Amino acid sequence: MTHLDRDTLALVALAELELSAAEREHLAACPGCSGELDALRRTVLIGRSAGSVDLVTPADAVWGRIHSALGLSDAVAAPPRLAGLDLAGSALAGSEPARLEAARADQNPAAPDPAVPDPAAPAPADRAPVTYLRRRQRTWVPVAAAACAVGLVGGVAAGAWWQSTSAPAPETVIAQAQLDALPGWTARGSALVEESDDGRREVVVDLADDAGADGLREVWLLTADATGLVSVGLLDGSSGRFSIPAGVDLAEFPVVDVSAELADGNPAHSGDSIVRGTLNTL
Known part of the structure; x- marks a missing residue:
């Protein structure tokens, strides 16, 4: 063996x-x-x-290096604050990146997205109308954190169920x-x-x-x-x-x-x- x-x-x-x-x-x-x-x-x-361990909040520069290494957009340039994240995802709208995206939209509501042509504009005579799909906004950090948290809770629940149903x-x-x-x-x-x-x-x-x-x-x-x-x-x-x-x-x-x-x-x-x-x- x-x-x-x-x-x-x-x-x-x-x-x-x-x-x-x-x-x-x-x-x-x-x-x-x-x-x-x-x-x-x-x-x-x-x-x-070793006893209890005190967790230390990382410096903002840590997120800056992560942001740079992953090539993330300016919308998530600020360090994320995930303490109030809802595991079901309902708090994503209130997360830092979402608030930044909303603030940017409010500041320039009339600015069109160059990557998304105006669907109301008439199509050229020699072409059929085209329907465009709007790009999904990237919320990398909150979604990843929510997935990890939900997975952790599910794992704990599964472990508790197994222990309660298995007899020695x-x-x-x-x-x-x-x-x-x-x-x-x-x-x-x-x-x-x-x-x-x-x-x-x-x-x-x-x-x-x-x-x-x-x-x-x-x-x-x-x-x-x-x-x-x-x-x-x-x-x-x-x-x-x-x-x-x-x-x-x-x-x-x-x-x-x-x-x-x-x-x-x-x-x-x-x-x-x-x-x-x-x-x-x-």
């Missing part, structure tokens, strides 16, 4: 896509793909932990563990493994509030002697649910470990474990 592409790994890191059994098997056996996924998950976690597959708890603090930590928690009817397995981790909420935390499955390990994802908050790769045998990797990690891009275990516990099969 070829390597997983970056777009697929990015969707997995965002929890927007679930891999097939063959893809999970490849991910478990491929250090390159698993390392790439770990790096993307770290990026997602860092982005989500029944799951059975097949193993559980108590997570105890390692030296230097006072945390505690629990872990359990759930298996769905189609064979997918997930480890569910719940930690107490004192389990190192600051910084990155990563969930691992270890061998009993801690000489082998598999990362299953980054823990965001006090609890999380992580897919177990299809090729991982819990009899060989029975230990659940949560480590404190640095945001240094290194996918290896930091060596600083917060809690750890051994799964007991039910």
Whole structure:
């Protein structure tokens, strides 16, 4: 099987896509793909932990460069103001470009458009009358913004409908563990493994509030002697649910470990474990 592409790994890191059994098997056996996924998950976690972002209104010169690059007309030379745009398009008449076009028409109402001959003028005797179509006024920025906004609203609505109508597959708890603090930590928690009817397995981790909420935390499955390990994802908050790769045998990797990690891009275990516990099969 070829390597997983970056777009697929990015969707997995965002929890927007679930891999097939063959893809999970490849991910478990491929250090390159698993390392790439770990790096993307770290990026997602860092982005989500950054808090709110203040949006800054761009300078008028920014629109000037866009205007020049696209070769737009003087009617849309002024920076657009789209804050009051109606998603249904009813506010387009009040947008900046439309107001400019209307103002220009009011200032010179009698000036004919040289590109649109007067339909009332008599046609030459040797020619049949011709009906001309008036050129449509270009409102590039408002229409594009309206289309993007409507698409965004439609996407959100579709996502909400899908989540409300899709039911998760029944799951059975097949193993559980108590997570105890390692030296230097006072945390505690629990872990359990759930298996769905189609064979997918997930480890569910719940930690107490004192389990190192600051910084990155990563969930691992270890061998009993801690000489082998598999990362299953980054823990965001006090609890999380992580897919177990299809090729991982819990009899060989029975230990659940949560480590404190640095945001240094290194996918290896930091060596600083917060809690750890051994799964007991039910």
